[in-house]
Amino acid sequence: MRKIIHLDLDAFFCAVEELRDPTLRGKPFAVGGQPESRGVVASCSYAARRFGVHSALPMGQALRLCPTLLIVPVRHSEYAAASRRVMAILHTLTPRVEQISIDEAFLDVTDRPQAAAALAVDLQQAIRRDLGLPVSLGVAANKLVAKIANNVGKAAARGDAPPSALLVVPPGDEATFLAPLPADALWGVGPKTAARLEALGIHTIGDIAHWPERDLVQRFGKHGQELARHACGLDDRPVVTEHERKSISQRTPLCAMSPTPRCCAPRCSNRRRRWRPCCGGSTCSAPPSSSSSAGPTSPR
Numbered sequence: 001m002r003k004i005i006h007l008d009l010d011a012f013f014c015a016v017e018e019l020r021d022p023t024l025r026g027k028p029f030a031v032g033g034q035p036e037s038r039g040v041v042a043s044c045s046y047a048a049r050r051f052g053v054h055s056a057l058p059m060g061q062a063l064r065l066c067p068t069l070l071i072v073p074v075r076h077s078e079y080a081a082a083s084r085r086v087m088a089i090l091h092t093l094t095p096r097v098e099q100i101s102i103d104e105a106f107l108d109v110t111d112r113p114q115a116a117a118a119l120a121v122d123l124q125q126a127i128r129r130d131l132g133l134p135v136s137l138g139v140a141a142n143k144l145v146a147k148i149a150n151n152v153g154k155a156a157a158r159g160d161a162p163p164s165a166l167l168v169v170p171p172g173d174e175a176t177f178l179a180p181l182p183a184d185a186l187w188g189v190g191p192k193t194a195a196r197l198e199a200l201g202i203h204t205i206g207d208i209a210h211w212p213e214r215d216l217v218q219r220f221g222k223h224g225q226e227l228a229r230h231a232c233g234l235d236d237r238p239v240v241t242e243h244e245r246k247s248i249s250q251r252t253p254l255c256a257m258s259p260t261p262r263c264c265a266p267r268c269s270n271r272r273r274r275w276r277p278c279c280g281g282s283t284c285s286a287p288p289s290s291s292s293s294a295g296p297t298s299p300r
């Protein structure tokens with residue numbers, strides 16, 4: 001049985017900006033480009049979210065929703081440096097860290113004698129104390145459930161302040177925890193799959209778990225099998241460290257790779273692993289959203 005922690009820094013770019021300028025605290029503000037240069041919201045404070053402002057929204061639209069919105073220019077090098085400091089703290093706990101974006105990571109703490117929940121509390125406190133950054137955590141026996149637990153914990157704690165959530169799903173409770181959640185809270189269920197499931201009368205993850213797997217496979221192919229397993233809270237994907245990932249990619253011959261490798265994508269290189277700024281000047285495209293369908297299939 002694994003012990004997995006999923007970590008996600010709360011409104012990360014905004015939190016870094018608040019450290020630089022504490023007067024921003026509690027105010028509606030967005031990090032991103034100016035509306036006149038067709039900038040978009042890269043990150044926004046929780047006070048701004050109350051007005052319906054969210055990542056990837058054109059800044060002009062964000063200002064219409066929240067006329068008092070303050071716009072803070074993006075400073076990628078600062079966020080990258082803060083991210084490195086967070087990852088260094090994670091590595092003091094275990095070398096088994098999988099960074100999936102600038103502000104998100106999985107940790108496998110199976111080898112640690114302490115309970116994963118206790119380690120998560122320590123981690124949350126250390127990141128807050130040493131770096132002044134709020135962070136939310138999900139704890140479970142696998143990556144799938146830890147990530148969803150974090151999403152659920154954050155959603156439950158929504159307010160003007162960062163959620164700093166911590167939600168633990170005890171081993172054995174995975175399926176019960178997932179059952180009442182909407183089907184699109186599951187990894188790999190995007191709007192298209194969600195619509196197809198909806199048409200079948202499948203609304204929750206529990207509905208998927210009760211649906212005959214054979215039928216899911218017939219309708220969704222290999223993905224159907226994955227859906228059935230995930231809906232039951234089963235996921236055996238390991239935490240893959242940066243070192244392991246590099247060694248895997250070095251061993252993989254070029255001919256075995258996709259004809260359009262991810263690294264050729266215009267917006268980001270290896271989008272699933274690491275978000276890179278794809279903008280210059282005052283405009284900025286948002287990082288991949290950390291929507292509920294996030295995970296190794298579409299994280300952040």
Ligand SMILES: [Mg+2]
Binds near residue numbers: 103290
């Ligand atoms: Mg985050």
